[in-house]
Amino acid sequence: MIDVLVAGGGPAGLATAVHAALAGMEAVIVEPRACPVDKACGEGIMPGGVTALEAMGVQIEGRAFRGIHYLDGRRDVRAAFSTAPGLGVRRTHLHAALARRAAELGVTTITGKITHVEQNRDGIQAAGLRARWLVAADGLHSPLRRSLGLDLPARGPRRYGQRRHYRIEPWTDFVEVHWSSAGEAYVTPVAEDLIGIAILSSIRRGYDEHLRAFPALNRRLRGPAVTPVRGAGPLRQAVRTRRARRVLLVGDAAGYVDALTGEGLSLAVRSAELLVRCLAEDRPEDYDGAWLRLSRTHRLLTGALVQATRRPGTARLVVPAARRLPGLFTGIVRILA
Numbered sequence: 001m002i003d004v005l006v007a008g009g010g011p012a013g014l015a016t017a018v019h020a021a022l023a024g025m026e027a028v029i030v031e032p033r034a035c036p037v038d039k040a041c042g043e044g045i046m047p048g049g050v051t052a053l054e055a056m057g058v059q060i061e062g063r064a065f066r067g068i069h070y071l072d073g074r075r076d077v078r079a080a081f082s083t084a085p086g087l088g089v090r091r092t093h094l095h096a097a098l099a100r101r102a103a104e105l106g107v108t109t110i111t112g113k114i115t116h117v118e119q120n121r122d123g124i125q126a127a128g129l130r131a132r133w134l135v136a137a138d139g140l141h142s143p144l145r146r147s148l149g150l151d152l153p154a155r156g157p158r159r160y161g162q163r164r165h166y167r168i169e170p171w172t173d174f175v176e177v178h179w180s181s182a183g184e185a186y187v188t189p190v191a192e193d194l195i196g197i198a199i200l201s202s203i204r205r206g207y208d209e210h211l212r213a214f215p216a217l218n219r220r221l222r223g224p225a226v227t228p229v230r231g232a233g234p235l236r237q238a239v240r241t242r243r244a245r246r247v248l249l250v251g252d253a254a255g256y257v258d259a260l261t262g263e264g265l266s267l268a269v270r271s272a273e274l275l276v277r278c279l280a281e282d283r284p285e286d287y288d289g290a291w292l293r294l295s296r297t298h299r300l301l302t303g304a305l306v307q308a309t310r311r312p313g314t315a316r317l318v319v320p321a322a323r324r325l326p327g328l329f330t331g332i333v334r335i336l337a
Contacts, residue, residue: 001123002028004279005131007114007144010037011265012251013137014098014107015272018056021105023280029102030127032113036095040163040232042198042262043091044175044188047084047337049266052273057104060097062089063189068262068333069174072319073216078174079330081337086175088190094265115143119246133279134247137272140237142253150249152238156306159183160233161259162207163198164225170195171220175262179319180213183309186262187217194226200235200259202309235259236306242288250275254291257302261336267295297335 004020006013009031017027044065045053053060065088067080102109110127117126117134124134136144145151170189178185183201190196197217199210207229211218239255242248249255251268271291278287305318322329 002026002129002131004028004133004135004276005030005124005126005129006135006137007126008137008139008251008253009033009035009099009109010137010139010251011094011098012253012268012272013135014095014102015056015269016135016137016250016275017102017107018058018098018105019273019276020279021102021107022056023276025276025280027107028129028131029107029109030112030114030129031109032111035099036092038092038230040161040198040230041091041265042163042186042188042259043088043190043196044186044262045087045089045094046263046266047081047086049269050084050087052266052269056101056269058097058101060087060089060094062087062093063170063191064173065175065189066173067175069172069176070179070319070322070329071176071216072179072316075319075323077319077323077326077329079326079333082334086337088175088188088196090190090194090196114138116147117144117247124246132246133284135275136247136249136253137251138253140232140235140252140256142249144247145239145249145253148244148247150240150244152240154234154236154238156236157202157309158234159200159202159236159258159306160204160231161198161200161235162210162229162231163196164207164229165190165194165196165227166221167193167223167226168195168221169193178214178217181316182213183210185211185214185217198259242291243284248275248284248287257299258306261298261302261305263298263302263336267298270294301332301336
């Protein structure tokens with residue numbers, strides 16, 4: 001019998017399989033798409049996530065960034081990380097690196113999709129396979145999560161993300177967050193000649209129209225974009241619990257607040273390690289509480305910032321407040337890092 005069957009071969013699913021293999025478990029991934037898969041993503045990995053990837057033996061190339069820089073067209077404030085840098089890396093490069101590491105460790109990947117699972121006290125059956133545990137890493141709008149009745153109505157604004165790339169030498173070694181009353185634009189250096197710009201907003205409109213809300217940023221973009229626009233949303237996903245008997249949720253499937261603080265990839269990798277540790281120590285019942293503790297700071301800070309963006313009046317206060325209290329802003333950035 002397979003130890004851990006993983007539904008979804010994105011970064012969260014691959015990280016789970018890698019940690020399972022490192023713990024001496026047999027892991028099998030079921031994924032319908034060919035690797036690597038691109039998707040809307042800010043592509044900035046916080047220092048804690050970089051450390052977690054290195055501990056897994058995952059080697060990735062990207063462009064280091066030293067901290068976070070907030071701008072609103074009139075004011076700006078920046079905070080540097082205290083020790084190690086973060087890493088901007090194309091989503092496709094990260095996916096390919098995780099897939100290589102999983103293959104090195106003997107993880108099997110099967111083409112297919114799991115949308116239904118049968119389970120009893122001894123194991124689960126899905127996609128014609130039998131396993132002790134099933135990990136649902138099937139994304140933001142997880143079909144498995146929905147089929148198990150674990151979705152909750154999401155409160156608060158419905159926000160969406162869009163991203164594309166420009167062939168430009170990065171002009172900064174910080175991730176820039178440009179604020180406007182309509183949303184935020186994230187500028188992440190991902191190579192020596194490439195930047196990614198992700199826009200988050202609760203207003204449904206096209207990428208170019210969104211970009212015009214950031215005139216200072218728009219003026220820097222010389223030449224056409226080099227990748228198509230990719231979108232995702234609504235971002236907020238509320239979850240009743242991250243475990244249903246022998247099925248456990250990880251990554252975006254485990255619940256999502258917003259991409260505003262840029263911790264999604266780091267949290268996915270770290271929670272995958274946590275999940276596997278709970279299984280290896282035969283205490284799966286501890287996973288949900290442990291996930292809540294791991295993500296508490298992220299959820300509280302991100303939730304507070306999202307609430308601030310709900311009204312143009314409060315959104316305009318974010319950068320002035322951070323500039324007025326630079327020590328607090330730096331402290332928050334370093335906690336998230």
